[in-house]
């Protein structure tokens with residue numbers, strides 16, 4: 001947004017601890033605190049003079065004055081929100097934007113009376129309470145954490161932000177009647193959904209507007225980006241948490257809900273639809289429905305995902321207000337994810353395209369297509385990848401003590417650990433390769449290194465078991481002489497952006513193998529593509545749009561499509577049938593039960609795939625259904641790798657056609673189609 005010269009501010013919490021640091025101890029994930037501010041706070045500028053007060057709890061008192069009903073929140077606990085600003089530079093512009101992170105401080109000084117009586121803990125109780133709000137970032141990914149602290153965090157940063165934006169608007173315009181003409185609040189997932197009732201609260205309680213005027217301005221100021229269709233990740237809050245911690249917000253949300261429900265009833269006259277579209281139902285507040293009701297636009301983050309929102313997840317809302325539904329396919333900053341991290345490739349591009357135009361006009365990359373038959377260019381591309389693999393090999397040796405084989409195919413799956421992303425499918429295929437090698441030590445002619453990196457949410461037991469399985473398998477293969485210079489598995493500890501920046505330029509194969517229909521977009525897929533890795537993937541998320549520009553001939557597509565997944569589930573999917581029918585698959589799965597040389601067995605994962613467990617159905621994510629197709633795609637990939645000319649051609653086409661996945665394009669689409677603001 002800064003590069004496009006759009007004035008904008010990002011808002012979040014100034015967490016004391018970021019996402020945990022991951023250590024692997026005896027194959028298992030251990031979480032350590034990430035005290036990032038030690039050095040990172042050098043970039044933070046506190047602005048105590050712009051602090052806001054955020055109120056929690058208390059009771060409501062109503063009274064009439066001057067013919068108006070007034071509502072005051074009494075006996076609330078006040079938490080001070082102190083802005084810490086980070087400057088966001090763009091490329092080739094004199095403008096900067098701000099990322100504003102709110103820190104939480106108690107308003108009450110330490111109770112000296114208690115303190116001098118020796119009741120130290122009690123004396124600092126209120127202070128400690130306030131300050132826990134900015135203590136930790138919840139590490140869940142695509143899963144909800146229903147803790148009251150999480151709700152408090154959300155209201156804390158939303159209320160501070162909205163109060164600040166409204167005040168700034170009033171300072172400039174002296175009225176709120178034109179608020180929607182001068183501001184857009186883009187809700188990134190449902191976590192800031194409370195901006196909707198918070199705007200209503202301020203417009204009504206503080207500016208004295210009536211409901212209809214406040215609602216009109218609110219709904220023209222807010223837009224919502226949905227990031228997931230996974231049911232377990234759609235935010236729902238128990239209404240009693242609202243009632244207790246946010247009494248006035250609860251009152252306003254109830255009224256929003258009542259009016260929305262009436263509109264739905266009048267439109268559809270269908271109780272099932274009323275129930276599905278309700279904002280409050282069964283004692284819960286459904287944040288996505290609140291965002292749809294309270295905003296002017298709803299967008300998904302890839303073409304497929306946005307279609308699924310309209311046809312499936314929010315189909316009733318789409319039927320009532322089709323104009324709200326849009327798509328903005330995600331993008332990545334190509335200046336970071338190509339130019340900055342891959343200087344070798346950056347120089348080649350500048351040589352071939354005649355300068356650095358591509359930095360501002362990413363579609364310029366398309367010119368690389370013209371060199372697909374230029375052997376000199378193809379060789380240079382191959383050498384750049386080779387150099388990057390050697391650099392990463394050095395880095396891995398230096399920092400992790402692992403010895404990678406730079407002659408091997410670097411086949412990479414790095415992303416958060418989640419069952420729907422199917423790291424376990426990758427593992428099953430590696431087990432199949434290993435078993436093949438045991439039957440015939442000459443079965444692998446091209447050395448193959450599988451690299452994994454993933455953090456599991458600390459409470460996600462299955463994800464942690466899969467991490468341990470990857471490490472057990474890596475250890476087994478490392479200790480089997482049959483595998484030497486043929487097969488290798490490495491789990492890279494503590495996968496994070498700075499590791500991704502080193503890894504992407506060295507990657508040759510990008511694993512994007514989620515169950516079709518489950519990944520909203522993916523952005524890792526784009527980073528790999530831009531660095532010339534070839535994708536082995538399903539038609540899911542933005543892989544679909546990658547396929548649109550690459551064609552079948554420039555990626556290794558496999559597996560069920562989203563509609564086929566839905567169809568298979570409808571008719572009743574029975575993975576045991578595949579197990580009984582396919583001896584290769586059976587042998588792989590049996591290896592989970594047998595376990596590995598470290599003595600660890602994975603019967604739990606075996607049971608999960610064949611019979612289901614803990615309320616989830618057998619093989620919920622269709623690993624068995626896609627297994628043979630996946631093995632076929634990997635075989636195809638390895639065969640193609642033997643023809644380095646062909647491989648480098650494909651790699652060149654991937655880089656050439658990655659321009660549409662530049663963030664500049666995505667930001668421009670938000671500016672043009674949702675915010676209606678000018679840009680460079």
Ligand SMILES: *Cc1c(COP(=O)(O)O)cnc(C)c1O
Pocket residue numbers: 414415416495496497500521522523524525527
């Ligand atoms: C890009 C990125 C992601 C997102 O990866 P997906 O494969 O799209 O899930 C996750 N973590 C890190 C550190 C990243 O850089």
